[in-house]
Amino acid sequence: MSxxxxxxxIVSVLQxxxxxxxxxxxxFKYAQIERFCNIxxxxxxxxxxxxxxxxxxxxxxxxxxxxxxxxRMIFSETEEKPDYQKNLFNEDIxxxxxxxxxxxxxxxxxxxxxxxxxxxxxxGNPNYYSRLLGxxxxxxxxxxxxxxxxxxxxSGRY
Amino acid sequence: xxxASIRRQTQCLVRNGVFKAGNHINISNRLVSSATKTTETTxxxxxxxxxxxxxxxxxxxxxxxxxxLPNRDISTKNKLVKPDYENDGxxxxxxxxxxxxxxxxxxHIDMDNVRAGTIGGSKYFYMCKDQGLQxxxxxxxxxxxxxxxxxxxxxxxxxxFQITTLHVWLLFIRMRAMPxxxxxxxxxxxxxxxxKDIELRxxxxxxxxxxxxxxxxxxxxxSQMLGMIFSLDEAFAQKSDDVLxxxxxxxxxxxxxxxxxxxLEAVVRYVRMQLYVLDNIxxxxxxxxxxxxxxxxETVELLSxxxxxxxxxxxxxxxxxxxxxxxxxxxSKLSLDE
Numbered sequence: 247m248s249x250x251x252x253x254x255x256i257v258s259v260l261q262x263x264x265x266x267x268x269x270x271x272x273x274f275k276y277a278q279i280e281r282f283c284n285i286x287x288x289x290x291x292x293x294x295x296x297x298x299x300x301x302x303x304x305x306x307x308x309x310x311x312x313x314x315x316x317x318r319m320i321f322s323e324t325e326e327k328p329d330y331q332k333n334l335f336n337e338d339i340x341x342x343x344x345x346x347x348x349x350x351x352x353x354x355x356x357x358x359x360x361x362x363x364x365x366x367x368x369x370g371n372p373n374y375y376s377r378l379l380g381x382x383x384x385x386x387x388x389x390x391x392x393x394x395x396x397x398x399x400x401s402g403r404y
Numbered sequence: 405x406x407x408a409s410i411r412r413q414t415q416c417l418v419r420n421g422v423f424k425a426g427n428h429i430n431i432s433n434r435l436v437s438s439a440t441k442t443t444e445t446t447x448x449x450x451x452x453x454x455x456x457x458x459x460x461x462x463x464x465x466x467x468x469x470x471x472x473l474p475n476r477d478i479s480t481k482n483k484l485v486k487p488d489y490e491n492d493g494x495x496x497x498x499x500x501x502x503x504x505x506x507x508x509x510x511x512h513i514d515m516d517n518v519r520a521g522t523i524g525g526s527k528y529f530y531m532c533k534d535q536g537l538q539x540x541x542x543x544x545x546x547x548x549x550x551x552x553x554x555x556x557x558x559x560x561x562x563x564x565f566q567i568t569t570l571h572v573w574l575l576f577i578r579m580r581a582m583p584x585x586x587x588x589x590x591x592x593x594x595x596x597x598x599x600k601d602i603e604l605r606x607x608x609x610x611x612x613x614x615x616x617x618x619x620x621x622x623x624x625x626x627s628q629m630l631g632m633i634f635s636l637d638e639a640f641a642q643k644s645d646d647v648l649x650x651x652x653x654x655x656x657x658x659x660x661x662x663x664x665x666x667x668l669e670a671v672v673r674y675v676r677m678q679l680y681v682l683d684n685i686x687x688x689x690x691x692x693x694x695x696x697x698x699x700x701x702e703t704v705e706l707l708s709x710x711x712x713x714x715x716x717x718x719x720x721x722x723x724x725x726x727x728x729x730x731x732x733x734x735x736s737k738l739s740l741d742e
Contacts, residue, residue, distance in 0.1 A: 263646050272659040274650035281661055339465045346669040353645045355673045359680035365577055370584035375641035
């Protein structure tokens with residue numbers, strides 16, 4: 247099996263990862279798909295490119311000043327592209343990476359160290375996680391009624 | 405004879421104080437098995453899984469320096485002096501103890517409330533902040549070696565904050581499962597102490613003399629903390645390692661594109677291992693400060709049903725002895741069973 251086919255396998259596992267429900271400054275899934283496509287010489291999927299474009303547009307609105315980075319951007323002669331150090335990757339390294347991403351995706355450690363409902367439905371705040379998930383799934387757009395809002399504020403519970 | 409590492413282990417985890425080393429060595433040994441175990445030990449042990457440190461060390465991928473995150477060690481010159489009460493083996497003089505017990509019993513002090521400060525805000529906070537402390541030219545602690553050398557994270561103040569917050573979050577998970585009022589109090593105390601400590605470190609160790617600048621940094625750290633707790637909570641609620649790994653990648657590995665996924669898996673494993681221990685400790689033992697983080701070079705073995713019931717039994721013997729004599733400061737409403 248060549249290194250490229252292992253990279254392909256890594257990308258296929260990465261594509262199965264869930265999309266972030268809340269947009270963050272970077273997406274693990276898309277960043278890593280791009281990286282391993284680059285390493286394995288695989289064309290970057292369309293969905294990832296689209297996502298990157300959206301991120302780029304956002305970045306133009308929110309400019310974070312970083313003196314060192316700006317210096318590099320201004321004074322470097324070539325255009326700065328992420329350096330994935332492609333030549334350092336060999337078959338063994340990629341296989342290890344594949345094994346790890348697979349065990350993360352298969353929930354290996356979550357299943358091995360399974361925990362009871364004691365922590366998932368904490369007795370001090372039983373609805374904490376279900377409400378958090380509900381709000382995340384609703385995209386943070388769900389409005390709370392005035393009575394439940396008062397209840398939350400006064401009791402501190404969810 | 406037990407090796408030093410085993411002896412150290414017997415002091416940690418759930419059995420800390422619950423199991424007396426020596427009498428219950430078999431059970432404690434089954435709870436935690438160290439990767440650093442030496443051959444001296446004659447006790448039969450089965451290593452369940454490689455420790456997070458061993459897992460991370462297996463990786464053959466070379467470490468890529470991230471030019472955006474250079475190392476910025478904290479100078480030893482400005483190092484905060486550890487107060488006596490933070491050191492191991494610190495004991496309160498007998499007369500102070502007696503005075504305290506009388507005071508508590510006389511005024512009917514609610515000790516669960518007091519304990520939130522002495523255990524949650526002090527002992528547990530010191531445990532969290534010690535994980536990633538590092539200074540120039542000073543040997544790293546065992547846990548710091550894992551974070552900075554094995555995982556290759558940048559040695560900066562921000563990294564220390566991220567590592568500390570990860571551990572604070574682990575404790576938050578357990579504190580939510582305590583009775584509401586008490587758990588909330590523990591959470592409040594540990595957060596207060598964290599920000600008090602950050603302010604002190606910024607002014608002393610980082611030499612930020614302007615109060616206004618310190619405040620801006622603290623606001624930044626606060627929003628970082630909210631974001632981190634939110635994404636880790638989301639991962640915990642979804643019961644998914646995928647989401648947890650992504651949250652750790654963003655918050656511990658600083659969204660590094662060249663991340664070594666083996667190391668990411670090691671941290672996921674580390675977090676899951678701690679949660680397993682926190683799940684198996686009773687409210688009473690946790691509230692009394694009998695929890696310690698399992699080191700990254702140690703591994704936790706799964707508990708059988710008998711082990712769990714034995715653990716609860718031992719907790720009961722420790723906190724509610726059969727002769728019924730409980731010191732006023734040891735009175736508590738916290739559950740012994742869950």
